[in-house]
Amino acid sequence: MHPRFFAPVVALALLVAGCRKSSAPGYERLRAQLLREAFDALNGRAPDRAQILLGRLEDLSPDQPFWRLASAHEEERGRLTELNRLVETGRFEEASAYVRSQTTETGASGALARATGLPEALQALRVYVNAPAPTTSRTARNALQSLESHSAVLTVSPTFVRWQQAEMSKYVAMRDSEQTERVTRLLSTYDQAVVTGMDTEAALKQFRKEAPEHPIVSFGEQVRKGRWSDLVKAAQQPGDGRAAIEILACQHWPNLPQRVSSWAGRATAPYRTTAGALVHALVRAERGDLAPTRGVLTELGEELQLADRYTSYFLEVGVLPRGQFTASCWRAPCPSVTDILNRIVQVREHSQAKGK
Known part of the structure; x- marks a missing residue:
């Protein structure tokens, strides 16, 4: 190639190569x-x-x-x-x-x-969290149940599972507290019905309805069938067994088996029920031991209107036989239990003094 054409060709080649790159x-x-x-x-x-x-x-x-x-x-x-x-x-x-x-x-x-x-x-x-705090275990349970249909989604979160367990613990504590209050109220109603001579069947019926698992319900069934044998042992166990046997013993007194009567006579304070203190006092009085029971009966008489059968039994069995009422007339037209007991002690001391 002629030298004068070489330079333009090289320049064109470099230009083309540069453009392609x-x-x-x-x-x-x-x-x-x-x-x-x-x-x-x-x-x-x-x-x-x-x-x-x-x-x-x-x-x-x-x-x-x-x-x-x-x-x-x-x-x-x-x-x-x-x-x-x-x-x-x-x-x-x-x-x-x-x-x-x-x-x-x-x-x-x-x-x-x-x-x-x-x-x-x-x-x-969100509805659960924003709702007012439940005031009863029933509303708490219903609120928790509203989340159950969504558990497959929500329980994927460990945080939700921990929160749900805490909410369930609150519900259980509320339920147990309500049950304790309910049983206390039912026991008090049944106890007073026995002591005052009111309708015990109505009280027991309410117990069966609201607290069917309570020992007094099953114990009552055994007593009606004449099966007292295991009740004294059950009364020594933790729980409400003693309260149940106290009430039932007082309710069915004086028709008590020897073992139950012995237990009632040996039982000591603190009593779980008013009936427990009363049946203890009556069994001791039945044995002629008036002194330790006088204070118990006096206190009960001031708090409650005792059933006539308890007062009459205390007067008649081994304490004040008919025909020995030698003291002066009653000053009050309708003596209270306290007046009667004080008068009994007075007559008994007078009789003992004459014997000497």
């Missing part, structure tokens, strides 16, 4: 650039741009499943982000509709599919 980046360089931009989009919470970039990466490497999986993951994350936004703003109905549309219309699966029922569960939980 700067026209587009190489494959590896382009992929690295797209990957960097996709990472920045993901890190900057730009899901739409991240999806576009991941799609381009998938086009560059169609045989690599990573980009397809990453794109699907980012798409699901976008759905969950939208769901969280609706839930956080309290738009539970919209959140439910969104989950249904994404799972049925677009066929979304994975975490979003597992979130089916979550908005409804969170709505029920």
Whole structure:
């Protein structure tokens, strides 16, 4: 080639080569650039741009499943982000509709599919938390039951499980406290019915209705069948066994088996019931031991109107036989139990003095 043509040809070749090199980046360089931009989009919470970039990466490497999986993951994350936004703003109905549309219309699966029922569960939980604190165990139980239909979703959270256990413990404590108060009230009613001679059947019927598991119910059935044998042993166990046997012994006194009568005579304070103190005093008086029972009966007589059968029995059995009433007339037209007992002691001391 002639020298004067060589220089222009070389220059043209260099120009063409330079233009071809700067026209587009190489494959590896382009992929690295797209990957960097996709990472920045993901890190900057730009899901739409991240999806576009991941799609381009998938086009560059169609045989690599990573980009397809990453794109699907980012798409699901976008759905969950939208769901969280609706839930956080309290738009539970919209959140439910969104989950249904994404799972049925677009066929979304994975975490979003597992979130089916979550908005409804969170709505029920919000209603529970915002409701006034329950004042009875029944309302507490009903409130907890309102969450049971959502347990499959809510119990996925360990935090919810711990919270639910704490709420259940509060309910159990409230229920047990109410049961204790109920039994105390029922025992008091039954106790006073026995001591004052009122309707004991009505009191027992109420016991069967409100506290059917209480020992006094099962003990009462055994007594009606004449089975007193195990009751004294049961009365020595923890719980309300002693209160039950005290009331039943007083109710069925003086028709008591020897073992029960002996137990009542040996029983010491503190008594669980008024009937327990009374039957102890009567059994001791039956044996002629008036002195230690005088104070007990006096105190009971001041607090309660004793049934006539107890007062009459105390007067007649071994203490004041008919025909020995030698003291002066009563000053009060209707003497109280205290007056009667004081008079009994007076007559007994007078009789003992004459015997000497």
